[in-house]
Amino acid sequence: MQVEASRLAHPDPRLYGTDNSYILFYDETNNVRKLRLRENGLNIKKCDSFVLGGIALTPEHDELPCISGLRSTLKIPSNAPEIKLELIAKGDFEKILASPKITKFLTWLIEHKIHIHYTNLNILNWSILDIVESISAEENYLHIQEYHLELKNELYRVASANLSKFLSMLRSHQYPDLREDNTRKFLEDTYNFVVQYGPATKNPATVELEKILLSASKEITKLAFLHSDKAHELIDGFQGFFLNRIASFPNATHFFDEEKTIQEAISNFEVINNDSLVHYHFVESVQTPGVQLSDVIVGFLGKYFTFIEDTSPQKLIDLKGRLSSAQRQNIKLLRTLIARSDKISNHFIHRITTIDSNLKSDYFLFDKKLPKYVVRS
Structure with missing residues (x-):
């Protein structure tokens, strides 16, 4: 072919x-x-x-x-x-x-x-970024494509910090094969997860992610990139x-x-x-x-x-200080x-990961300053 x-x-x-x-x-x-x-x-x-x-x-x-x-x-x-x-x-x-x-x-x-x-x-971030990608493909949510990387970053940050619970939630919905009659419930559960396990001090991206997920759970009945897939097969x-x-x-x-x-x-x-x-x-x-x-x-x-x-940002700072x-x-x-x-x-040089990971790598290799919100995470 x-x-x-x-x-x-x-x-x-x-x-x-x-x-x-x-x-x-x-x-x-x-x-x-x-x-x-x-x-x-x-x-x-x-x-x-x-x-x-x-x-x-x-x-x-x-x-x-x-x-x-x-x-x-x-x-x-x-x-x-x-x-x-x-x-x-x-x-x-x-x-x-x-x-x-x-x-x-x-x-x-x-x-x-x-x-x-x-x-x-x-690979874990790659497995879940279609949640945000699918929402941003909807006509009423095209505007979030301007900051979709920030939204994906926040979703991954919350999910990876509470991974077993997040994976269990995904499996309960047959992710990534979401039925249309289950899409709103999936988005609602994802919203509740982010609210429950998100950082105590919320940055603007966290707030926006919660807002988008809540709105989408009431309006979207089909996620463009998360249907007709094989249940439980992430990659x-x-x-x-x-x-x-x-x-x-x-x-x-x-x-x-x-x-x-x-x-x-x-x-x-x-x-x-x-x-x-x-x-x-x-x-x-x-x-x-x-x-x-x-x-x-x-x-x-x-x-x-x-x-x-x-490696957490603070540990990365400590390690770099004693190389x-x-x-x-x-x-x-x-x-x-x-x-x-x-x-x-x-x-x-092609990196398919999160904003936070790129910032940590740029700090460790190129001495670029880490933003305060990353250090606190």
Whole structure:
């Protein structure tokens, strides 16, 4: 089946650098395959951040250097067939951040003018944002599209702080397969949940979310993006994110690590851009150094974004205040890689998460000040 790239990745005038002939290598981390509601919560123990990305070669530097020297520098065992994060550093993010081998790896990328690219996805937030999206699609609520991110942020903040109760409420309504005769009751229950478990000190976005949910519970009988779905199935696969990245850089050549589930899901798709085929391939990482390097950077980023999601703002402030010199050096190197990559294309750095998470990440990496309402949350 042929699909136009513009259908999979809608043109956005704010994006730049997406039409160049890059060579993009990919790996992924925390692909849970499917996310489902169960009687006692979810089918997985923990919602770690899904990251799809890796390294990017630009037209000016489109040849990957030999990695044998890097293997030696990182002391990769001679019997190890490929470079992987677990051979460089293990443990939680704080421990990995202190690794001198991570310093050497990030420095090597920078010295060889290799960029990075990624999509970072908060899978729980992705699973519930259609509540606000569906309301904003209604004619009487089109105005909230101007601040829909703030509303989604508040809903996620309340839901994640009281997750077991929120998931139980969703399951009781067969979410995301909402019947028309149950839609108002679902919206009413969501409103009551936000009122009951919302922050004691309400910011304007919290107040507006309550107002919108209450109004919608009295007026809306069908949610545009939450019907005719499979009950209790929050995410049925991650193939859409692979296709989106292929379509987002239609003149690039894409090399993905072999992943049978994804390969089968998109095997029938031919992505077309201006009558030309967009080239993407699934390759064996052992034979593809670019994918091996992508394993390391994506594994590192997966640890980082999960750390950001799981760490409260105040604890983040405390942790940042006592970072070791090695940890600070690696933050500086990661910041350099992200800034350089963003300069090439602002779509290399793609975050699908909440406003609060983005603010925490910008504080930790780029020293941007955290708003008071985030610190109090």
